[in-house]
Amino acid sequence: MIVLLDRDFSPEHLANPETIDLRNITKKTWPIVIEKCRAINTRLYNIKLETLEGIQHLKSTQQLTLEWATKISDLSPIFEMYQLTHLNISDFPKAPSICGISKLTNIEQLTLGGSSTLGKPLHLVTIEELAKLPNLNTLYIFNTKLENDDISILAECKNLKKLTISNQFEKKQYAYLAKKLNIQLQTPIVAAKQASSTCGKCGQKKYMLTGRKMPFLCSDCDKKKFEKLTNDFHEMIDKA
Ligand SMILES: [Zn+2]
Numbered sequence: 001m002i003v004l005l006d007r008d009f010s011p012e013h014l015a016n017p018e019t020i021d022l023r024n025i026t027k028k029t030w031p032i033v034i035e036k037c038r039a040i041n042t043r044l045y046n047i048k049l050e051t052l053e054g055i056q057h058l059k060s061t062q063q064l065t066l067e068w069a070t071k072i073s074d075l076s077p078i079f080e081m082y083q084l085t086h087l088n089i090s091d092f093p094k095a096p097s098i099c100g101i102s103k104l105t106n107i108e109q110l111t112l113g114g115s116s117t118l119g120k121p122l123h124l125v126t127i128e129e130l131a132k133l134p135n136l137n138t139l140y141i142f143n144t145k146l147e148n149d150d151i152s153i154l155a156e157c158k159n160l161k162k163l164t165i166s167n168q169f170e171k172k173q174y175a176y177l178a179k180k181l182n183i184q185l186q187t188p189i190v191a192a193k194q195a196s197s198t199c200g201k202c203g204q205k206k207y208m209l210t211g212r213k214m215p216f217l218c219s220d221c222d223k224k225k226f227e228k229l230t231n232d233f234h235e236m237i238d239k240a
Pocket of ligand 1: 201
């Protein structure tokens with residue numbers, strides 16, 4: 001159920017549904033959300049608040065999606081929601097840190113990202129703490145920049161089965177993760193992935209080569225370059 005909190009709504013409507021999508025959350029309506037919402041699956045969209053303080057009182061919520069909050073700079077109240085199994089934090093351009101996320105030991109699925117429409121990225125200091133989430137099996141990272149520019153720590157996520165990271169990191173790091181994690185991943189990390197764009201010459205689907213600043217190539221028309229770059233990746237895996 002979708003509730004637009006900047007229009008007239010009945011607070012009692014927040015109490016019943018197991019899945020709720022609350023939009024346009026302001027300082028005025030936030031106390032009502034905290035008091036009334038009993039959903040298991042909660043999405044908060046367009047969060048106009050300056051602080052998420054109080055969110056930890058949403059004790060029924062096990063699956064939490066938070067999208068589009070331009071003023072929030074502190075995520076720590078979320079990391080007191082120990083019951084969470086699924087967490088999605090997207091489009092928080094001011095949030096600098098996920099420090100404390102390792103307290104969410106029940107987390108199985110995690111999404112971290114910037115604007116999905118290629119707007120502002122999520123800027124984080126590091127994702128080191130993700131290696132301390134013992135039940136993490138699905139991780140999706142998109143439009144994210146890390147101060148330490150390091151994703152290699154993910155090799156320590158022992159239960160990870162599904163990993164998707166957008167192409168914003170050094171090729172070497174993807175090769176390292178491929179070496180360490182491919183044995184446990186349902187879809188392995190590969191040198192090139194089919195893209196949706198097509199080749200201007202032959203009409204076949206192009207490939208996106210793995211790694212920051214890598215090109216999109218046609219495996220036939222750009223054969224030489226395609227083979228060189230995919231071989232480079234396989235050599236990096238061997239040496240990792
Ligand atoms: Zn072609």
